[in-house]
Amino acid sequence: MPRPISPLKILLLASEAVPFVKSGGLADVAGALPKALRALGHEVVVVLPKYSEIDLTKFSLQPFLNCLGVWMGNTEEWAAVDTATYAGTQFYFIESNKYFDRFGLYHDRDLEKYSDNGCRFGFFTRAALQLCRDMGFAPDIVHAHDWPTALAPAYLKIWHWNDPVLGAAASVLTIHNLAHQGKWPAADCDYLGLQWSNFTEEKFEDFGEINFLKGGLYYADLVTTVSLTYAAETRTAEGGEGLADCLSRKGGDYWGIINGVDDDEWNPATDPLIPARFGDGVGLEGKAVCKRELQRRLMLEERADVPLIGVVSRFSLQKGLDLLAQSIERIVGDMQVQFAILGSGDKGLEWVFGHLPGRYPDRIGSYIGYSEELAHWVEAGADFFLMPSRFEPCGLNQMYSLRYGTLPIVRATGGLNDTVKQYDERTGEGTGFKFSEPSANAVYDTVGWAVSTYYDRKDHMRKMIASAMAEDFSGEHSAHLYLQAYERAIANKRARD
Numbered sequence: 001m002p003r004p005i006s007p008l009k010i011l012l013l014a015s016e017a018v019p020f021v022k023s024g025g026l027a028d029v030a031g032a033l034p035k036a037l038r039a040l041g042h043e044v045v046v047v048l049p050k051y052s053e054i055d056l057t058k059f060s061l062q063p064f065l066n067c068l069g070v071w072m073g074n075t076e077e078w079a080a081v082d083t084a085t086y087a088g089t090q091f092y093f094i095e096s097n098k099y100f101d102r103f104g105l106y107h108d109r110d111l112e113k114y115s116d117n118g119c120r121f122g123f124f125t126r127a128a129l130q131l132c133r134d135m136g137f138a139p140d141i142v143h144a145h146d147w148p149t150a151l152a153p154a155y156l157k158i159w160h161w162n163d164p165v166l167g168a169a170a171s172v173l174t175i176h177n178l179a180h181q182g183k184w185p186a187a188d189c190d191y192l193g194l195q196w197s198n199f200t201e202e203k204f205e206d207f208g209e210i211n212f213l214k215g216g217l218y219y220a221d222l223v224t225t226v227s228l229t230y231a232a233e234t235r236t237a238e239g240g241e242g243l244a245d246c247l248s249r250k251g252g253d254y255w256g257i258i259n260g261v262d263d264d265e266w267n268p269a270t271d272p273l274i275p276a277r278f279g280d281g282v283g284l285e286g287k288a289v290c291k292r293e294l295q296r297r298l299m300l301e302e303r304a305d306v307p308l309i310g311v312v313s314r315f316s317l318q319k320g321l322d323l324l325a326q327s328i329e330r331i332v333g334d335m336q337v338q339f340a341i342l343g344s345g346d347k348g349l350e351w352v353f354g355h356l357p358g359r360y361p362d363r364i365g366s367y368i369g370y371s372e373e374l375a376h377w378v379e380a381g382a383d384f385f386l387m388p389s390r391f392e393p394c395g396l397n398q399m400y401s402l403r404y405g406t407l408p409i410v411r412a413t414g415g416l417n418d419t420v421k422q423y424d425e426r427t428g429e430g431t432g433f434k435f436s437e438p439s440a441n442a443v444y445d446t447v448g449w450a451v452s453t454y455y456d457r458k459d460h461m462r463k464m465i466a467s468a469m470a471e472d473f474s475g476e477h478s479a480h481l482y483l484q485a486y487e488r489a490i491a492n493k494r495a496r497d
Helices: 025-039 117-133 152-158 186-192 212-219 228-233 244-248 284-299 321-333 348-361 370-380 397-403 414-419 440-456 459-468 474-497
Strands: 007-015 044-049 062-072 074-087 088-097 141-145 171-174 184-186 208-212 224-226 254-256 308-315 336-343 362-368 384-387 406-409 433-435
Touching: 007 025, 007 384, 025 044, 025 088, 025 141, 025 474, 044 117, 062 088, 062 117, 062 406, 074 117, 088 117, 117 152, 117 186, 117 212, 141 152, 141 224, 141 474, 152 171, 152 212, 171 212, 171 474, 184 186, 186 208, 208 212, 208 224, 208 244, 212 244, 212 348, 224 474, 228 254, 228 414, 254 284, 284 336, 308 321, 308 348, 308 397, 321 336, 321 440, 336 348, 336 370, 348 362, 362 474, 370 397, 384 397, 397 406, 397 414, 406 414, 406 440, 406 459, 433 440
Parallel strands: 007 044, 007 141, 044 088, 141 171, 171 224, 224 254, 308 336, 308 384, 336 362, 384 406, 406 433
Antiparallel strands: 062 074, 074 088, 184 208
């Protein structure tokens, strides 16, 4: 059992968090980690932007501050602050009609990034730190997530190093996806209050632009990312997205920590969204019910003896869904197998997966869009879960799948490699099926391997399902690792002060 750590005050900054607002896996982590940290005895405050798309009829946000003055360069901006409690954690929402009363989180209806995103999230980060000062919350740790809040470590060092409230705070910056770095016009430097002395190749300058993440890496007391393999991959020229040298310079202060799964949300024994519960002493009969109901819902042939492969994903090149698009017709033509596909994104892939059920009735079912309920149904009802990602910093769906006894078929990259144990055909050990080459042929071959195991080695299937459901990727496990990271960050700050 990890040794106890003295109670900490933690400020967590994120651009999204469940249950309030979500566009990707960052939101799941920003919602689950505070709950796990609080359960271990630590005080956590979470600050989010108050986007107009937050459902105010669903969440009871209450006014907290009417006037929050935020200095941006030589300009004082004003905001209001609302608050809400979720799972015992206090969330605060920075309200600015100028910056957050618009469609979406990061882009417009045409999927074009807002040109003022640098100013929007720079303001949000400064406002969150000012909120701490105004309400007297003195954090031991400021934990920033991804580029939208990556300026926090810099602001602490540049503006708040001698602040009675924030001056003692150490900073941790977590990279969820290095491909998104927050690059904005150099002209924003004055407004952001970064000082031109920081606009250097070593810190924020990146081919004439401000790079939020690059500067955050320089100033953070500790940097983490969301898997050990991804930490290694991002130190290479191929996987480093131009920041490999910056990450390598962090040395032992760049850690890989696998994201935790919220067991209150993803537990087949208690999940209120699925047709029948199973696992954790309840038995596995309910999984067969979930499979039948999923087949019925997606108008697939209701057969218990045919393997069903689930997909829940953003349709993109990163996720490798084009590789599935190239191989799926060959798979259903050569193998007795079904697919249940849920997702959206690339319009070409939406067209492909949206039309396949018409060409292969009873064999392929798809839902273009997103449904939280259907995502749970796919995890619970499928026999296998396919994630052919070209790169995957962590991934959460493979961990949900393991929890639900749905064996993952994944490319051995990032967190997929770290969380799925390769099947050993001699012994039946393992929790899934992994391949290395990002190609349609590799997807076809590995799906074939899984399907043959389903039909020909049923004892191995049972053994792997039991092993998969016994894996521990709980939020508590992840929280213990983050607490060790916080201790290291605090020690680093003290050594440098």
